[in-house]
Amino acid sequence: DMKVTQMPRYLIKRMGENVLLECGQDMSHETMYWYRQDPGLGLQLIYISYDVDSNSEGDIPKGYRVSRKKREHFSLILDSAKTNQTSVYFCASKGEGTEVFFGKGTRLTVV
Amino acid sequence: KTQVEQSPQSLVVRQGENCVLQCNYSVTPDNHLRWFKQDTGKGLVSLTVLVDQKDKTSNGRYSATLDKDAKHSTLHITATLLDDTATYICVVGDRGSALGRLHFGAGTQLIVIP
Numbered sequence: 001d002m003k004v005t006q007m008p009r010y011l012i013k014r015m016g017e018n019v020l021l022e023c024g025q026d027m028s029h030e031t032m033y034w035y036r037q038d039p040g041l042g043l044q045l046i047y048i049s050y051d052v053d054s055n056s057e058g059d060i061p062k063g064y065r066v067s068r069k070k071r072e073h074f075s076l077i078l079d080s081a082k083t084n085q086t087s088v089y090f091c092a093s094k095g096e097g098t099e100v101f102f103g104k105g106t107r108l109t110v111v
Numbered sequence: 112k113t114q115v116e117q118s119p120q121s122l123v124v125r126q127g128e129n130c131v132l133q134c135n136y137s138v139t140p141d142n143h144l145r146w147f148k149q150d151t152g153k154g155l156v157s158l159t160v161l162v163d164q165k166d167k168t169s170n171g172r173y174s175a176t177l178d179k180d181a182k183h184s185t186l187h188i189t190a191t192l193l194d195d196t197a198t199y200i201c202v203v204g205d206r207g208s209a210l211g212r213l214h215f216g217a218g219t220q221l222i223v224i225p
Contacts, residue, residue, distance in 0.1 A: 031210070042115060042200070042215030050210065090154065098143045098162065098207055104154040 002027050004093050006103035013110050019078035021106050023091030031094040032074040033058070034066060036087040037105070043090060049074050081110045114138045117201050117216035124191050124223055132219045134184040134201035142207045144177050146186050147200040149218070155200060158186070162207075191223045 005024045013019050025032065030051045035043040035058075045058030047066040055066050063085060067075045078085055091103040115136045124130045134144070143162045147155040159168040161177035161184060168175050172189045188195055201216040 033213070035215075040217055042113070042217045043213075044215075045212070048212070092213075094211070096208060098145065098160050098204055100145070100157075100204075100213065102147075102155040105152075107152075 002101055004091055004101045004103040006089075006091050006106050009104065009106060011106060011108045013081050013108065015083055015110055016080050019081045019085075019108065019110075021076040021078075021089055021091075021108070023074045023076070023103055024072055025074075025093035025101070026072065027093060027095060027101070028071060029093040029095045030071065032068070033092040033094070034064070034074070034076045035090045035092065036060070037090060038087050046076065046089075081108075083110050086110045113217075114214050115201055115203055115216035117199075117219050119219060120217075121220040122222070124221070126193055126223055126225055127190055129187065129189050130191060130221065132186040132188075132199050132201075132221070134186070134216055136182050136184075136201070136203045136214070136216075138182075138203040138205055138214045140205050141179055141182065141203055142211065143204045144184050145202045145204065146173075146175055146184075147202060149198045149200055151197070158199075188221070191221075193223050193225065195221060196223045197221060 007022045032049045034046040049055045049068040089106045094100040118133045145160045146158045164179045166177040174187045177184045198218040200218045203214045
């Protein structure tokens, strides 16, 4: 069963707290992504990972970092969360060809 | 600069009517284009993918076209149902490999009313 799993699904944090968003995939895909989705905008790319410990900045990496120590897991970390990081975060996994799979998203609210 | 533009931004149709959603893009190279459906508060579900220079696909009540020369795609929904209420997102992939990046439109919000 091809699946991308995100945890948690909902999260409320105070400004300045650290945040860990986790993503897993069961397809042994090399490439994984973290996006954020805000109203009226397309998904914006935060980071790409091409494999274990092979990560590249996307279009809006400021305020975020990532960790990929196993091919099946890709984590997004916010050190000292800010209110403008309130958003819905999506993880995706891509194999060869055109196929791409998305998780169900994590709704993060920073208060 | 936005590289994938979708129109209309929102659309209201009556159940049973047909509708057409548009996607124009400037992404280069344009290896493939995929349409997703996103229900409110949910993830993205793939509807169809178009690959060829001039391509057409059909998936039940959903059909799509792609013209790479015009950098334009359409998504047709036939005989809409209330469950078609969702945001439809056009995504252009610049490579057909694991190294590719995806370029997202902001989506068309479709509302189907009884």
